[in-house]
Amino acid sequence: MSMFEIHGGFTGLAASSRVRLARNIKGYPFRLTEQQHSEIADKVFAALKENPTIGPEFDKKQIIPRSTEASQLVEEHLISPELAQNGGWLIVSKDGGVSIMVGEEDHLRLQVIGTGLCPKECLETANRVASLIEAALPFAYDERLGYLTACPTNIGTGLRASIMLHLPMLTATEQMDRIIGYAGSRGCAVRGTYGEGSQAVGGFYQVSNQVTLGASAAELTDKLVETATTIIDAEKKAREQVRSQNEPALRDRIYRAAGTLRSAYLIDTNEAVQCISNVLIGLQMGFLSGMDAQKLYALEEHIRPAMLTGAPQDRDKKRAEILREATKPIQFN
Structure with a gap:
């Protein structure tokens, strides 16, 4: 097992978790030059x-x-679309579990991902890595306000914790408006696959904390878990309904989806x-077996256009080959 590998429960319904801490280095202006980004x-x-221990x-x-x-x-969720667009630096663990963006909105965006x-x-690991950095490079901090950030919406804990939920049913x-309203009443937001401004594809949504001030990072994370658990229960009820x-x-819908993945010669994203979304439902509800749901979810990230090379049809062919090979063990129950 890699040093930063983190695994949790509800695999397939809660596909992955992520914690991001926004931090700024004391003594530097909030807006940095490229040279200062490189220096940090x-x-x-x-x-x-x-x-x-962790340096190597x-x-x-x-x-x-x-x-x-x-x-x-970006497709691997290791950097933000903004950093990809504007450039900067990435410090990343070999297993991809911990990544630190330098040059985003804040000096540092420290991120930890788990399944x-x-x-x-994820928060425990993020705090441990942040403490190592802070020992050498003190962060901008105010006794009353907490960690100082470029955007007021992150001030306090600087925390953005999120859980990727699979909510196709x-x-x-048509219950997502109700779910979004419920999450909002709990101080959480429901967004698409890539966070703010993105669309939900295949029923995958990010649920994250909106509040960063007035509670500890641990308290905010606890509330997020409670909110996500309630939403997961609602999805289970919708499936049974x-x-x-x-x-x-x-x-029929699940079997057709599995048949497509096992036999398609060309398939677009x-x-x-x-x-994949329909097959995940089948695996979780017992209509299909023979494949680990988490492996199938991980595969979803690696078949996106940026992960494959060549012309669109070449990518569609390669994507189909990957999926045919991966889904061979699936059995119809």
Whole structure:
């Protein structure tokens, strides 16, 4: 197991968890020059390297604006679309579990990703890495306000914790407006696959904290977990409701999706993600077996356009090959 691998429960319904801490280095202006970005990246990297346990786990790379590599790192959720567009630096663990963006809205965006429902464990790791950096490079902090950030909406804890939920049946039964309202009443937001401003594809949504001030990071994370658990329960009920209304139609939809993944010669991203979503439902509801739901979800990230090379049809062919091979073990129950 890699050093920063974190695994949680509800695999498949809660596909992944992420914690991001916004931090700024004391003594530097909020708006930095490219030279200052490079300087901070060097200092942060050096601070991590001084730790004999975790130092060897990290690499540093420059993000070239609008490059193919930058697009791929966005698809892997290691950098933001803004950093890919504008460039900067990335300090990342070899297993991809911890990444630190330098040159985004704040000096540092420290991110920890885990599989399943595990934002608490992600926060523990993020705090540990942040403490190592802060020992060498004190952060901008106010006794009354907390951590100072470029955007007022992040001030206080600087925390943005999120859980990627798979909610296809709440989407199909048109209950998402109610879910978004419920999350809002809990101080949380529901967004698309890539966060703010993005669309939900295949029923995948990010649920994240909106409030960063007035409570500790641990308290905010606890509230997020409670909110996500309630939404997961609602999705389970929606699935059972759809099953009870017309199980043959649901089974047919799932079987057709599995058949497409196992046999398609060409498949575009949207169709692939929709089929993966339906197969995930089948695996979780017992209509299908033979494949781990988490592996299928991880595969969804690696079939997106930026992860494959060539002309559109070449990508569609390669995507189909990957999916045919991966879904061979699926069995119809």
